[in-house]
Amino acid sequence: VGTPQSADELVLSFPENDQYFITPEVSEDDRYLVVHITEGTDPATRLWVYPITSDGLGEPVKVVDHFADEIAFVRMSGEDLVLRTDRDAPRGRVVLASLDGTFTDLVPEGPDTLQAVRGTASGPATLTLVDAQPVLTLYAPDGSDARVVDAPGGGVVGLDASPEYDELFVGLSTATDPTLSYVVSASTGDVRALPELVRGSGGFASPPxxxxxxxxxxxxxxxxxxxxxxxxxxxxxxxxxxxxxxxxxxxxxxxxxxxxxxxxxxxxxxxxxxxxxxxxxxxxxxxxxxxxxxxxxxxxxxxxxxxxxxxxxxxxxxxxxxxxxxxxxxxxxxxxxxxxxxxxxxxxxxxxxxxxxxxxxxxxxxxxxxxxxxxxxxxxxxxxxxxxxxxxxxxxxxxxxxxxxxxxxxxxxxxxxxxxxxxxxxxxxxxxxxxxxxxxxxxxxxxxxxxxxxxxxxxxxxxxxxxxxxxxx
Structure with missing residues (x-):
């Protein structure tokens, strides 16, 4: 920032394949640049992490370097990465991954479909689909003590959290309501509605x-x-x-x-x-x-x-x-x-x-x-x-x-x-x-x-x- 684009450093490119998509993010502890690599619209993912040093980026650690399974970075947990993946789990699971690519279950695969995982200060939160209906569940940091959140809705508009905070913000919708907003305490499971965040309907009231x-x-x-x-x-x-x-x-x-x-x-x-x-x-x-x-x-x-x-x-x-x-x-x-x-x-x-x-x-x-x-x-x-x-x-x-x-x-x-x-x-x-x-x-x-x-x-x-x-x- 503040310098010409010509001075920017090229970190990663694949000129031999224009179908690769590269999605970077910085881990919440600022230690790694985490890079997801996918081909086209296939969810199979390669996962590389670059150490962030005082001199810039180090050489990439190729945690997963072949296209086989869907992988999504969630947060760091000590020296391990918390990932959402469907490796050996068609419905999805949450794992701890070491930098050598070893996966250990944090939240094992269940009967429902894992859609998203967020890290909070009190532990992971998962969004699953139970017969195509969303359910939000809170866990202790070690993946135990599963607690279902009472926030019903037909679809998920947004799910936001940070490993630094206890709060989890959830946006749900129904067939007739565009957004139902809630803030959830990840430690207690308490839910508070946020009706002030929802735009007015312009006078139209949907029937029950x-x-x-x-x-x-x-x-x-x-x-x-x-x-x-x-x-x-x-x-x-x-x-x-x-x-x-x-x-x-x-x-x-x-x-x-x-x-x-x-x-x-x-x-x-x-x-x-x-x-x-x-x-x-x-x-x-x-x-x-x-x-x-x-x-x-x-x-x-x-x-x-x-x-x-x-x-x-x-x-x-x-x-x-x-x-x-x-x-x-x-x-x-x-x-x-x-x-x-x-x-x-x-x-x-x-x-x-x-x-x-x-x-x-x-x-x-x-x-x-x-x-x-x-x-x-x-x-x-x-x-x-x-x-x-x-x-x-x-x-x-x-x-x-x-x-x-x-x-x-x-x-x-x-x-x-x-x-x-x-x-x-x-x-x-x-x-x-x-x-x-x-x-x-x-x-x-x-x-x-x-x-x-x-x-x-x-x-x-x-x-x-x-x-x-x-x-x-």
């Missing part, structure tokens, strides 16, 4: 809701069914089915800006936990990536069929939505089973699976999708690529594709090519439209008014074509 957990029995796919608590759902209702299923990202019953309005209007919201996600550990992820990617779409279709068979909704009342990898999910589902859905709402989706690797960061997704340059993987990709699955003269659902003209993650050509081919192929009388937001990217950083406008268009389009009419107030 019920959240049910259900299981599609054939493929054993869990899902949430969320609805207004004060309406009769004894007969099929207009329903919005949402999913993602990829990159080991867990999908929870948490807040999205469109959910409160859909629920207030009397619609049913279904959130599916699909293979490929992170709800049930690394094995669940493996079951939905590469050659297993079709499992994700089969799971989604199975949930839709179960909703139909159990009387929650009908194909004429069912809309599907997903974004990014979830946009791919919607594109695959609607092209494989167009008869099952009335409305498709793919957002910023990856639709051309044969050319995704040629644009911006697309090549990094090969860890989940495979690479079109590999003949066997090419065949797998071609089999479900939404752009290439379209067939002329087919009756497809009413479709509204959304994208941003400056999306540098999933470039908008995916949406443009798909909508053009879909308009050509469509034989039904329902519309096939695209909504292009200008001067925006993949979604991050959008102003609230722009987000509200997009959701209003999505929900109005879906409501019109599934027959959702809000109840009289």
């Amino acid at each position: 809701i019920t959240v049910e957990r259900r299981l599609e029995p054939g493929r054993e796919v869990p899902y949430f069914v969320i609805s207004r608590a004060d309406l009769d759902y004894s007969s099929p209702r207009p329903t919005l089915l949402y999913g993602y299923g990829g990159f080991r990202i867990p999908i929870l019953a948490d807040y999205r800006p469109g959910w409160p309005a859909w629920l207030a209007a009397g619609g049913v919201l279904v959130i599916a936990n699909l293979r490929g996600g992170g709800e049930y550990g690394s094995d669940w992820h493996q079951a939905g990536r590469l050659k297993n990617k079709q499992n994700v779409f089969d799971d989604f279709i199975a949930v839709a069929e179960h909703l139909r068979d159990t009387g929650v909704t009908t194909p004429a009342q069912l809309a599907i939505h997903g974004r990014s990898n979830g946009g791919l999910l919607v594109g695959a589902a609607m092209t494989q089973r167009p008869d099952l859905f009335a409305v498709a709402l793919p957002g910023v989706g990856v639709m051309d699976m044969l050319r995704f690797h040629l644009f911006t960061v697309g090549a990094a997704w090969a860890s989940d999708f495979g690479h079109p340059g590999d003949l066997e993987q090419f065949e797998d990709l071609l089999a479900y690529s939404p752009l290439h699955r379209l067939c002329d003269g087919t009756s497809y659902p009413a479709t509204l594709v959304v994208t941003g003209d400056h999306d540098d993650r999933v470039v908008p050509l995916h949406s443009h090519k798909f909508i053009a081919a879909l308009q050509h192929a469509q034989s039904a009388s329902v519309p096939v439209l695209t909504r292009i937001e200008v001067n925006t990217g993949h979604g991050f950083g959008k102003p609230a008014a722009m987000i509200a406008s997009e959701w209003a268009d999505l929900l109005a389009f879906a409501a019109h074509h599934v027959g959702l009419v809000p109840p009289e107030q």
Whole structure:
């Protein structure tokens, strides 16, 4: 700082592989620069630590120097590193790691999925998913004395702590509340709400809701069914089915800006936990990536069929939505089973699976999708690529594709090519439209008014074509 960039010291680079991501952080005791090295979007991690000396950085100690397991640094504990890892533990565990790479359990693997670990002055705190629902647990410094914190919520907005302090700050959300903030004493487990940190709702009050957990029995796919608590759902209702299923990202019953309005209007919201996600550990992820990617779409279709068979909704009342990898999910589902859905709402989706690797960061997704340059993987990709699955003269659902003209993650050509081919192929009388937001990217950083406008268009389009009419107030 304070000198020209040309004077900066290059610490680490891998010019032979432009898919490596390097993530550095300084340990809380200022003794080490801890560097995570990953390739593309694969969670497998190499972990190097550089001693910090009065003369600068020492030579790196390569604690783990091969890509095999997910590893995340938490804090120092004497001469050992506290790490979160899935090595020999598909659901995750917390270990003490010596600098020679020897792992010793601190919090062993349990039946639930370990998502995050934070260090506090009183011991580690873990965030686990219990059937896709977050649970915060406090431990003594040696990993004993597990205590569950009473702070319910559907999803985690934030989890912040420091090894120097006893306090732990937690942000949770529900399907209708964007943030519920708490401060937790790591030593006592006492919880205090922080309502002053939550922005106002602008006068809109979401109705009370019920959240049910259900299981599609054939493929054993869990899902949430969320609805207004004060309406009769004894007969099929207009329903919005949402999913993602990829990159080991867990999908929870948490807040999205469109959910409160859909629920207030009397619609049913279904959130599916699909293979490929992170709800049930690394094995669940493996079951939905590469050659297993079709499992994700089969799971989604199975949930839709179960909703139909159990009387929650009908194909004429069912809309599907997903974004990014979830946009791919919607594109695959609607092209494989167009008869099952009335409305498709793919957002910023990856639709051309044969050319995704040629644009911006697309090549990094090969860890989940495979690479079109590999003949066997090419065949797998071609089999479900939404752009290439379209067939002329087919009756497809009413479709509204959304994208941003400056999306540098999933470039908008995916949406443009798909909508053009879909308009050509469509034989039904329902519309096939695209909504292009200008001067925006993949979604991050959008102003609230722009987000509200997009959701209003999505929900109005879906409501019109599934027959959702809000109840009289």
